[in-house]
Amino acid sequence: xxxxxxxxxxxxxxxxxxxxxxxxxxxxxxxxxxxxxxxxxxxxxxxxxxxxxxxxxxxxxxxxxxxxxxxxxxxxxxxxxxxxxxxxxxxxxxxxxxxxxxxxxxxxxxxxxxxxxxxxxxxxxxxxxxxxxxxxxxxxxxxxxxxxxxxxxxxxxxxxxxxxxxxxxxxxxxxxxxxxxxxxxx
Amino acid sequence: xxxxxxxxxxxxxxxxxxxxxxxxxxxxxxxxxxxxxxxxxxxxxxxxxxxxxxxxxxxxxxxxxxxxxxxxxxxxxxxxxxxxxxxxxxxxxxxxxxxxxxxxxxxxxxxxxxxxxxxxxxxxxxxxxxxxxxxxxxxxxxxxxxxxxxxxxxxxxxxxxxxxxxxxxxxxxxxxxxxxxxxxxxxxxxxxxxxxxxxxxxxxxxxxxxxxxxxxxxxxxxxxxxxxxxxxxxxxxxxxxxxxxxxxxxxxxxxxxxxxxxxxxxxxxxxxxxxxxxxxxxxxxxxxxxxxxxxxxxxxxxxxxxx
Numbered sequence: 206x207x208x209x210x211x212x213x214x215x216x217x218x219x220x221x222x223x224x225x226x227x228x229x230x231x232x233x234x235x236x237x238x239x240x241x242x243x244x245x246x247x248x249x250x251x252x253x254x255x256x257x258x259x260x261x262x263x264x265x266x267x268x269x270x271x272x273x274x275x276x277x278x279x280x281x282x283x284x285x286x287x288x289x290x291x292x293x294x295x296x297x298x299x300x301x302x303x304x305x306x307x308x309x310x311x312x313x314x315x316x317x318x319x320x321x322x323x324x325x326x327x328x329x330x331x332x333x334x335x336x337x338x339x340x341x342x343x344x345x346x347x348x349x350x351x352x353x354x355x356x357x358x359x360x361x362x363x364x365x366x367x368x369x370x371x372x373x374x375x376x377x378x379x380x381x382x383x384x385x386x387x388x389x390x391x
Numbered sequence: 392x393x394x395x396x397x398x399x400x401x402x403x404x405x406x407x408x409x410x411x412x413x414x415x416x417x418x419x420x421x422x423x424x425x426x427x428x429x430x431x432x433x434x435x436x437x438x439x440x441x442x443x444x445x446x447x448x449x450x451x452x453x454x455x456x457x458x459x460x461x462x463x464x465x466x467x468x469x470x471x472x473x474x475x476x477x478x479x480x481x482x483x484x485x486x487x488x489x490x491x492x493x494x495x496x497x498x499x500x501x502x503x504x505x506x507x508x509x510x511x512x513x514x515x516x517x518x519x520x521x522x523x524x525x526x527x528x529x530x531x532x533x534x535x536x537x538x539x540x541x542x543x544x545x546x547x548x549x550x551x552x553x554x555x556x557x558x559x560x561x562x563x564x565x566x567x568x569x570x571x572x573x574x575x576x577x578x579x580x581x582x583x584x585x586x587x588x589x590x591x592x593x594x595x596x597x598x599x600x601x602x603x604x605x606x607x608x609x610x611x612x613x614x615x616x617x618x619x620x621x622x623x624x625x626x627x628x629x630x631x632x633x634x635x636x637x638x639x640x641x642x643x644x645x646x647x648x649x650x651x652x653x654x655x656x657x658x659x660x661x662x663x664x665x666x667x668x669x670x671x672x673x674x675x676x677x678x679x680x681x682x683x684x685x686x687x688x689x690x691x692x693x694x695x696x697x698x
Binding site: 232 | 499
């Protein structure tokens with residue numbers, strides 16, 4: 206039963222991934238990609254990683270819903286309902302894709318892989334976390350806060366209707382400047 | 392991971408949810424009639440049923456060049472996701488699907504609404520529908536983080552993502568008593584993701600019906616059932632997370648759960664006839680400036696208590 210489900214979701218994931226490049230609308234491409242992600246999420250659940258799988262559903266759905274809006278807005282096809290092709294520079298990208306696949310595949314087959322020495326520790330996840338993060342925890346925390354600050358200041362610089370633009374430098378306005386009915390208009 | 396659910400329970404779940412959805416529709420008709428000063432009789436209570444039959448037989452409106460596949464998929468997904476969400480809600484003490492990550496499961500089913508409702512609006516190739524779809528996504532960006540934090544707060548109180556465990560942790564004291572903000576935020580978010588009452592601007596008349604502008608006939612029926620079913624799922628979940636699930640004296644657990652769920656459902660439905668529709672951009676500001684800090688403080692308090 207689980208094998209049947211795994212194969213079914215696998216085929217669905219690959220099929221819808223191919224559909225991303227075959228369909229002729231931005232919205233269909235976006236939602237075909239989402240279906241592919243959801244099928245991969247189902248595979249994760251089948252592998253016993255329920256939390257990871259369900260989290261993938263959650264993240265990917267929100268992400269693709271927002272991305273669909275931007276894809277449709279920025280493409281030459283504003284409403285997304287007029288047919289358009291999803292592939293460009295076919296020969297170049299085919300050459301690159303097949304070349305990369307052959308190189309990686311040959312590497313995987315030809316490299317003499319070392320035999321395993323010793324045994325994995327009992328708490329594998331914890332051990333990986335320790336070895337990656339252990340001595341660098343402080344750095345990671347600082348970098349994390351730095352990234353967050355960068356994001357917030359980036360948004361602040363980019364927006365033209367932040368709090369201080371709308372309510373004045375001392376937030377003294379009663380109604381924001383861009384309210385549908387401004388104080389003057391009333 | 393998951394305990395395999397019994398087949399009869401899986402078959403019965405959509406039927407049960409459909410009954411609750413019908414109850415919500417009748418409640419709405421009754422509140423509407425009362426708000427207009429008219430008598431509430433069986434005629435009014437049966438109105439949704441008659442409307443459902445009418446929608447079944449009426450011919451669908453057609454638009455020029457719709458994306459029929461994605462359009463129907465959007466509307467049809469609503470009820471399915473509501474059933475998925477209800478699957479982890481313990482009816483009394485046991486859920487149809489007991490999952491150790493039930494809270495995240497519910498959240499994931501809810502995020503599928505982002506895709507489904509945007510497609511419902513966009514698919515018709517109509518300006519009003521598109522506006523409604525964009526409005527819903529904007530509304531979703533406002534309610535999603537407070538909703539997630541409200542769910543996490545309840546999970547934090549029980550130290551488990553399993554909804555059954557969360558119910559069990561409330562045998563002494565209901566979570567609503569010491570995390571009231573989380574409860575209120577959850578209900579606000581529930582109204583917002585069901586685009587109901589004060590949060591119905593994505594489907595409001597100022598945009599000729601928004602996401603519902605061109606949705607007619609059996610498609611409209613599917614969307615309406617999905618909307619009421621989501622209200623019912625959310626009410627059931629709020630009872631499990633904050634109102635002690637099936638806890639209560641004398642009556643059996645499932646009956647207590649049902650009584651509480653119907654009470655919350657009635658309150659949710661009632662908001663439509665009591666509060667005006669809130670503009671999405673105003674709700675956006677309220678959600679980020681008021682709701683989000685409030686729910687973060689709430690989860691902080693709960694975290695300190697649990698520590």
